[in-house]
Amino acid sequence: MPENKDSDTIIRLLDDETVNTIAAGEVIERPASVVKELVENAVDAGADMIKVDITTDTQYVTSVQVSDTGCGMHASDAQMAFVRHATSKIRVPDDLSRIHTMGFRGEALASIAAVSRVTLVTRTADSDVGTEIVIEGGEILSVSDVSIPKGTTIRVDNIFYNTPARRKFLKSRQTELFHIYRAVEAEAFAHPESAFRLRVNGKEKLRTQRTTTIADTITQVFGTDLSTRIIPISAGTPVMRVDGAIVRPEDCRPNAGEIHLCVNGRPVTSPQIVRAIRAGYGTLIAKGRFPMAYLSIRIDSSLVDVNVHPAKREIRLSREKEIISGVADAIRDTLQTTDLIYGATPANAPAPPASVQASVYTHIPRQSLEVSESLPKTVNTSFGPASSEGFHIRYATTDKQLRLTGHMDEDAGVNLLPPMRIIGQVADLYILAASRENDELFIIDQHAAHERILYDQLCQQRDTNVQRQELLVPLVVELNPAEKLAVSANIDILLELGFIVDEFGPDAFAIRAVPMVLGKRLGTEMIHDIVSDLVIESRKSADERCDRIIATIACRGAIKGGSPLTPEQMERLILQLSHTSEPYTCPHGRPVILSYSEKEMDRMFHRT
Ligand code: ADP
Ligand code: MG
Numbered sequence: 001m002p003e004n005k006d007s008d009t010i011i012r013l014l015d016d017e018t019v020n021t022i023a024a025g026e027v028i029e030r031p032a033s034v035v036k037e038l039v040e041n042a043v044d045a046g047a048d049m050i051k052v053d054i055t056t057d058t059q060y061v062t063s064v065q066v067s068d069t070g071c072g073m074h075a076s077d078a079q080m081a082f083v084r085h086a087t088s089k090i091r092v093p094d095d096l097s098r099i100h101t102m103g104f105r106g107e108a109l110a111s112i113a114a115v116s117r118v119t120l121v122t123r124t125a126d127s128d129v130g131t132e133i134v135i136e137g138g139e140i141l142s143v144s145d146v147s148i149p150k151g152t153t154i155r156v157d158n159i160f161y162n163t164p165a166r167r168k169f170l171k172s173r174q175t176e177l178f179h180i181y182r183a184v185e186a187e188a189f190a191h192p193e194s195a196f197r198l199r200v201n202g203k204e205k206l207r208t209q210r211t212t213t214i215a216d217t218i219t220q221v222f223g224t225d226l227s228t229r230i231i232p233i234s235a236g237t238p239v240m241r242v243d244g245a246i247v248r249p250e251d252c253r254p255n256a257g258e259i260h261l262c263v264n265g266r267p268v269t270s271p272q273i274v275r276a277i278r279a280g281y282g283t284l285i286a287k288g289r290f291p292m293a294y295l296s297i298r299i300d301s302s303l304v305d306v307n308v309h310p311a312k313r314e315i316r317l318s319r320e321k322e323i324i325s326g327v328a329d330a331i332r333d334t335l336q337t338t339d340l341i342y343g344a345t346p347a348n349a350p351a352p353p354a355s356v357q358a359s360v361y362t363h364i365p366r367q368s369l370e371v372s373e374s375l376p377k378t379v380n381t382s383f384g385p386a387s388s389e390g391f392h393i394r395y396a397t398t399d400k401q402l403r404l405t406g407h408m409d410e411d412a413g414v415n416l417l418p419p420m421r422i423i424g425q426v427a428d429l430y431i432l433a434a435s436r437e438n439d440e441l442f443i444i445d446q447h448a449a450h451e452r453i454l455y456d457q458l459c460q461q462r463d464t465n466v467q468r469q470e471l472l473v474p475l476v477v478e479l480n481p482a483e484k485l486a487v488s489a490n491i492d493i494l495l496e497l498g499f500i501v502d503e504f505g506p507d508a509f510a511i512r513a514v515p516m517v518l519g520k521r522l523g524t525e526m527i528h529d530i531v532s533d534l535v536i537e538s539r540k541s542a543d544e545r546c547d548r549i550i551a552t553i554a555c556r557g558a559i560k561g562g563s564p565l566t567p568e569q570m571e572r573l574i575l576q577l578s579h580t581s582e583p584y585t586c587p588h589g590r591p592v593i594l595s596y597s598e599k600e601m602d603r604m605f606h607r608t
Contacts, residue, residue: 010088011073011080014106018093019085027111027310030170031061032179034112034156036311038066039187040102041109043194043265044089045070045152048210052184052198054177061176065155072124072152075131079143081120082135084110098301102266102312109154114138115166116159122152137162174489181205181485185221186267189260189294192217206481214244214296222480223507231338233295235330239303240323242330244295246277249284249335251292254529254552257536258292264304265296268315273297276324280331293331299323395566401559402572404517405453417578417593422570429561431570439598446565448586449577450558454517455587456580458497458550466498467516474502474510477527484509486534493546497553517557526556551587 028034035052042050047068055063073081080086087106090096096104112118113135123130123146130148134141136158160167170176177200188196188208198206208220219227230245256274261267277293278285285291303323305316317323420433420442431444461467479487487494487501487509494501498515511527518526530552537545559565565573577583577592586592602608 009074009076009080011077011086011106012088012091013080013083014085014087014090015092018090018096027105027107028115029311030179031064031159031176032183033311034064034116034159035066035180036183036187037103037108037112038064038154038156039184039196041154042066042068042070042152043187043191044101044103045072047151047194049195050187050197052180052196053202054180054198054200056173056177056201058173060170060173061159061180063155063157064159064180065153067151067153069149069151072127072150073122073131074124074127075143078120078122078131078133079140081109082113082118082133082138082140086110096307097305099306100264100301104307110138112156115163116161117157119155119157120152121146121148123148123150125150172489174485178482178485178489182482185482186260186262188221189214189217190262190265190267190296214294218245218294226480230294231334233330233334235326235333237322237326237329239299239319240326241298242295242327243298244293246295246331246334247292248338249281249291252281252285252289253292253532254289255532255536256290257532259290260294261297262295263297263299263315264301264306266306266312266315269313270315272317272320272324273327276327277331280328281335282332284335295327297323297327395564395569398559398563398565398569401450401557402569402576404557405450405457405576415578416580416583417574420574422567422574424567425565425570427561428564431565431574433574441596441601443594443596444574444577445561445586445590445592446563446570446573447558447561448590448592449573449583451554451586451588452580452583452592453573453576454554454557455550458515458517458553462496462546462550466496468498468500468513469516469518470500470513471511474504474512475524475527476504476508476510477524477531478508479531480507483531483535487531490534490545493542493549497546497549515553515557518553526552529556554587 027037031054035054039050039052045068047070049069051067053065053067054061077088083106085106087104089101089104089106090099109118114137117134117136120133120135121130129145132142132144132146160170180200181198184196184198184206188194188206192208192211192214195210196206196208197204206221208217211217211220213232215227215230215232218230229251230247232245234243236242256278259274259277261270261273263270263273273295274290277295278290281291299317303318305318306312308314308316418440419436421436421438423432423434425431425446429446431442431446431449433442433444434440435442458466484507491501498513499511500513502510502512504510530549533548533552534545537548540548559573584591584593596604599608
């Protein structure tokens with residue numbers, strides 16, 4: 001290995017003191033980490049074009065190549081680059097508090113070269129000839145002169161060839177491709193000033209041009225459909241600036257998976273910033289839902305500690321409160337000055353009279369969400385009392401829902417609930433019942449109860465065969481590229497759970513069959529919820545992902561609050577509940593039954 005005596009080299013070995021202050025840990029976890037590190041090196045090299053080429057066989061990602069038009073390296077630096085803790089980006093511990101580059105630890109190339117075969121070709125603008133280095137398992141195999149354009153290309157083959165334990169944990173090709181896609185997408189958002197291109201086996205998967213704004217990059221990645229619906233945001237306080245785009249309240253998701261953040265050009269995850277974004281929407285979106293957002297936040301580099309996570313995915317902020325409230329205010333102000341009428345787009349919406357605008361702004365989004373979530377579409381109870389015909393339809397719908405889980409009525413398994421006598425229903429949601437001895441009161445949440453029943457039933461069926469129903473007209477859902485990859489990677493799980501899903505054109509999937517229990521309750525919103533779960537849970541095991549989908553189906557398929565039940569329906573529901581594995585909690589861990597003994601009631605009424 002080259003020594004660090006040559007004072008001409010740009011890349012230098014960090015001294016021990018600096019090495020000891022950097023966050024240690026595994027940098028290269030999977031092929032996507034290789035992509036991220038190489039792309040960030042290209043960004044640091046000032047490249048205006050960054051090309052990523054992936055090849056796969058039928059099972060695995062077999063090679064990763066990143067080409068850039070950046071500054072390149074001299075021959076001596078090119079060898080130095082592979083030495084652990086050799087970097088051109090910092091010198092002394094103090095430099096860690098003012099980092100303006102993506103990399104700074106001098107670890108990535110050494111870590112990559114240790115577990116694969118790397119071919120590097122590079123040339124600076126001021127050299128006539130370039131350098132090629134081949135290195136395998138950390139050993140330099142050859143160094144030679146080559147004639148190439150200015151810039152750097154690094155090709156990585158045989159990833160993890162000498163670390164069988166790592167190799168064993170590599171996920172399927174689709175899962176790895178999904179992570180690679182997400183990594184490149186995140187860098188493209190973080191660096192609109194560079195053009196990006198991702199190809200997989202020669203096929204282009206993502207392409208962006210150099211632009212100056214994140215909003216332009218969003219249009220390039222997601223096409224015009226989403227870009228007509230986004231709300232550009234640009235705001236600042238003395239400590240920070242936030243630019244990018246958010247979405248209308250009706251475009252929200254069940255998790256924070258479509259909140260893309262970068263801080264000072266670095267893609268990061270930050271629960272605090274996610275909470276701030278959520279807070280900025282306030283009551284415009286329902287509890288438990290999240291907007292989509294693409295935000296680039298700039299903060300003085302002395303206030304951001306990027307040296308807390310081995311893969312640099314997390315950050316620590318000084319003056320966090322100020323920064324967080326700045327983000328929340330920016331979101332709130334932007335939403336307040338935007339015309340949020342459902343379906344209106346900034347470009348073509350006719351402006352309603354001011355008085356209408358004010359009331360629509362505060363009421364429509366919430367109401368439209370709640371109505372669609374809590375009531376079957378056939379019944380309209382939002383205005384005035386329902387007609388008797390309306391009630392009839394509702395009871396019939398509930399009957400159908402209970403029949404789908406009907407075989408649990410007869411299930412002779414253990415009965416985990418005490419016998420009870422139904423007293424009645426309150427608020428179209430809670431069932432009141434008394435114990436047979438008449439000394440205990442039970443309050444049962446009908447939605448949570450049916451959710452538990454469905455969940456248990458789907459889990460049981462999963463081991464044998466989930467009953468599915470074919471849709472007469474397939475439901476076509478449009479998905480973004482990351483979501484499409486997530487669906488492809490999980491097609492087996494979806495099939496196992498009763499969905500039949502086919503690709504439908506370049507941006508969509510057609511749902512041809514769904515689990516029987518969903519009945520008519522299927523809508524694109526629910527599919528989006530399931531897909532978002534798959535995207536966000538992609539790091540989890542197949543079993544955990546499956547469980548999450550079952551919980552979502554159970555929640556969506558269950559009898560809702562707002563459904564009046566007949567005494568007979570209440571009895572059936574409780575009978576079915578008594579045969580579940582855990583009648584006292586729903587799959588999300590919330591209580592299904594509250595009970596008050598006579599003694600407790602006495603105490604509450606100060607009788608003792
Ligand atoms: P770090 O990025 O933390 O400095 P790396 O191991 O990723 O550590 O890279 C080591 C050094 O190699 C960098 O500091 C940089 O000087 C040089 N280097 C790596 N990739 C490139 C590239 N694509 N273009 C120019 N220089 C590069
Ligand atoms: Mg680096």
